Amino acid sequence: MEKASSISKFYQKSREERLALLTERAFLSEETAKLLFNAKGLSEEVANHLIENQISQFTLPMGVALNFIVDGEECLIPMVTEEPSVIAACSNAARFTRATGGFKTSFPERLQTGQMIFYNLEDFSEGKRLIEQRIDEIKQLAQLAHPSIVARGGGLVDLKAHIIYNEKDQAEYLTVYLFVDVKEAMGANIVNTILEGVTPVIQEWLRAEKLMSILSNYNDRALVSSSCSIPFNQLATKELSGDVVAEKIVKASHYAKLDPYRAVTHNKGMMNGIDAVVMATGNDTRAIEAGIHAYAAKDGRYQGLTNWYIDSKSNCLIGELTLPLLLGSLGGAINALPLAKASQELLQTHDAEILGRIICSVGLAQNFAAIRALVTEGIQKGHMSLHASALAIHAGAVGDEIEAIASQLRLLERMNLKTASDLLTVYRQQNS
Numbered sequence: 001m002e003k004a005s006s007i008s009k010f011y012q013k014s015r016e017e018r019l020a021l022l023t024e025r026a027f028l029s030e031e032t033a034k035l036l037f038n039a040k041g042l043s044e045e046v047a048n049h050l051i052e053n054q055i056s057q058f059t060l061p062m063g064v065a066l067n068f069i070v071d072g073e074e075c076l077i078p079m080v081t082e083e084p085s086v087i088a089a090c091s092n093a094a095r096f097t098r099a100t101g102g103f104k105t106s107f108p109e110r111l112q113t114g115q116m117i118f119y120n121l122e123d124f125s126e127g128k129r130l131i132e133q134r135i136d137e138i139k140q141l142a143q144l145a146h147p148s149i150v151a152r153g154g155g156l157v158d159l160k161a162h163i164i165y166n167e168k169d170q171a172e173y174l175t176v177y178l179f180v181d182v183k184e185a186m187g188a189n190i191v192n193t194i195l196e197g198v199t200p201v202i203q204e205w206l207r208a209e210k211l212m213s214i215l216s217n218y219n220d221r222a223l224v225s226s227s228c229s230i231p232f233n234q235l236a237t238k239e240l241s242g243d244v245v246a247e248k249i250v251k252a253s254h255y256a257k258l259d260p261y262r263a264v265t266h267n268k269g270m271m272n273g274i275d276a277v278v279m280a281t282g283n284d285t286r287a288i289e290a291g292i293h294a295y296a297a298k299d300g301r302y303q304g305l306t307n308w309y310i311d312s313k314s315n316c317l318i319g320e321l322t323l324p325l326l327l328g329s330l331g332g333a334i335n336a337l338p339l340a341k342a343s344q345e346l347l348q349t350h351d352a353e354i355l356g357r358i359i360c361s362v363g364l365a366q367n368f369a370a371i372r373a374l375v376t377e378g379i380q381k382g383h384m385s386l387h388a389s390a391l392a393i394h395a396g397a398v399g400d401e402i403e404a405i406a407s408q409l410r411l412l413e414r415m416n417l418k419t420a421s422d423l424l425t426v427y428r429q430q431n432s
C-alpha cells in the first residue's frame with residue numbers, strides 16, 4: 001500500500017486497527033507496532049536511573065497527527081500531549097496543505113551555542129581583539145577538549161567576542177560565544193565539555209576573572225524555516241468565503257505582532273504541536289521552549305512568530321515560520337526511552353536536522369488550525385467537543401460510559417463537570 005500519511009477517519013478506528021494500518025503503510029515495523037501497543041511505561045531500572053529520588057512514573061497519551069507532507073515526504077507525526085483537540089487540529093491543518101505539496105523547509109546552519117563569561121579585564125577592547133586574532137588556536141583547544149565530535153565531522157565552527165556593557169554603559173563583561181557543529185546530538189553536554197576545556201586557557205590569555213561557561217539555549221545559529229500555501233477555495237466556510245477567511249487569518253497573524261497579550265497565546269498554540277513532538281522524540285522541551293520564546297522577543301517586543309499573508313497571483317494564503325530548533329536524534333535521554341526511538345521510526349527519520357524541519361512545520365500547522373478556528377467558528381466548537389471525553393472521565397465515567405456520556409455532552413449548548421455528572425447518574429440508573 002502506498003506510503004501516504006492521509007488516512008481518513010483514522011480516529012474512528014480502534015488502537016489496534018490504527019497500529020495495523022500504520023504497519024500496512026510501512027510507517028512501522030511489526031515489532032515496533034507491538035512495542036507501542038503493549039507499552040506500559042519504563043522498566044524499573046531505567047526509571048530509577050534516569051532521574052533522582054524516583055518514586056513513580058507519570059504517563060501521558062501518545063497519538064499521531066496525519067496528512068503531513070514535508071519536503072515532498074509523507075510523514076506521520078508522533079505527539080505526546082494531555083490536551084484534547086491538539087492532534088485533531090494538527091491533522092486537519094495538514095490536510096489543507098496537501099493540494100499544494102505540503103510544507104517546504106530550509107535549515108541553513110545548525111550550530112549549538114556556548115558562552116564563556118569573563119570580567120575584571122584590564123582592557124576590554126584589547127581582550128576582544130586578542131580573541132579575534134587567536135581563533136585558530138581556540139579551534140585547536142576545542143578539538144583537544146572533545147576529539148570525538150571532530151572525528152564525527154563536527155566541532156567548533158565559529159566564534160565571536162562581545163563586550164557586555166552594564167546599565168551605566170560601562171564595559172563589565174567580555175563574553176566569548178562558541179558555535180559548534182554537534183552532528184546528531186542536541187549537544188549541550190558536548191558544548192559544555194568543550195567550554196570547560198577551553199575556558200582556563202582563555203582566562204589566562206585575558207588575565208581576567210571567569211564568571212561561568214555554559215551552553216546557551218538561545219540557538220539563533222540553528223534557525224529552521226517552514227512554509228505552506230493554502231488555496232482560498234479550501235478556506236471557505238458556510239458563512240464566509242475563502243478569501244475573507246484568508247484575510248482574517250492574515251489579520252490574526254498581524255495582530256499577534258502588535259499585542260503581547262495575543263502574541264503569547266498565539267505562540268502557545270504553536271507550541272502545543274511543537275512540545276508534543278519534542279516530548280515524543282525524547283528531546284529537552286525546556287531548552288526548546290526557552291529558546292523559542294526568547295526568539296519571539298528578539299526585536300525588543302514579544303511577538304507572534306508565524307507570518308501569514310496573501311499571494312493574490314495564486315489566490316493562496318501563505319504561511320511561514322522561522323524558529324531556533326536544536327534537537328537531537330541521540331544523546332540525552334533519547335537512547336534510554338524506547339518510545340523515543342519508536343517515534344523516529346514513525347517519522348521515518350533518524351536525522352536530527354530533518355526532525356527540526358518537521359517540527360517547525362508542525363508548529364506552523366498547529367498555528368493555522370487555531371487561528372482559522374478562532375476567526376471562523378471559534379475555538380470552543382472543536383476543542384470542547386473533543387474535551388467531552390475528558391469531562392466524562394473527570395465525572396467518573398469508565399469503559400463504555402465515557403463515549404456514552406461524551407456523545408450526550410456534545411449535544412448540549414454548554415458542557416461542564418456538573419452536566420457530565422448528572423448525565424452519568426441518569427445513564428447508570430437507566431443501565432443498572
Ligand SMILES: CC(C)(COP(=O)([O-])OP(=O)([O-])OC[C@H]1O[C@@H](n2cnc3c(N)ncnc32)[C@H](O)[C@@H]1OP(=O)([O-])[O-])[C@@H](O)C(=O)NCCC(=O)NCCSC(=O)C[C@@](C)(O)CC(=O)[O-]
Binds near residue numbers: 087367386
Ligand atoms: C477539531 C477540528 C479539527 C474539528 O474540525 P471539523 O471540521 O469539525 O473536523 P472534520 O470532522 O471535518 O474532520 C476534519 C479532519 O480533522 C481531523 N479530525 C477531526 N476530528 C478528529 C478527531 N476526533 N480525532 C482525530 N482527528 C480528527 C481529521 O484529520 C479529519 O479528517 P478526516 O479523518 O475526516 O479525513 C477543528 O475544529 C479544529 O481544528 N479546531 C481547532 C482546535 C485547536 O486548534 N485546538 C488546539 C488546542 S486550543 C489552542 O491551540 C489554544 C489557542 C486556541 O488559544 C491558540 C491560539 O489562541 O492561537
Ligand SMILES: NC(=O)C1=CN([C@@H]2O[C@H](COP(=O)(O)OP(=O)(O)OC[C@H]3O[C@@H](n4cnc5c(N)ncnc54)[C@H](OP(=O)(O)O)[C@@H]3O)[C@@H](O)[C@H]2O)C=CC1
Binds near residue numbers: 188
Ligand atoms: N541548558 C540545556 O539545555 C542543558 C541540557 N543538558 C542535557 O544535555 C543532554 C543533551 O546533551 P548532548 O551533548 O546531546 O548529550 P549526550 O552527551 O548524551 O550525547 C552526545 C554524545 O553522543 C555521542 N554520539 C554518538 N554518535 C553521535 C553523532 N552522530 N553525533 C553527535 N554525537 C554522537 C557523542 O559521544 P562520543 O563522541 O564520546 O561517542 C556525543 O558526545 C540532554 O539530556 C539535555 O537535557 C545538559 C545541560 C544543560
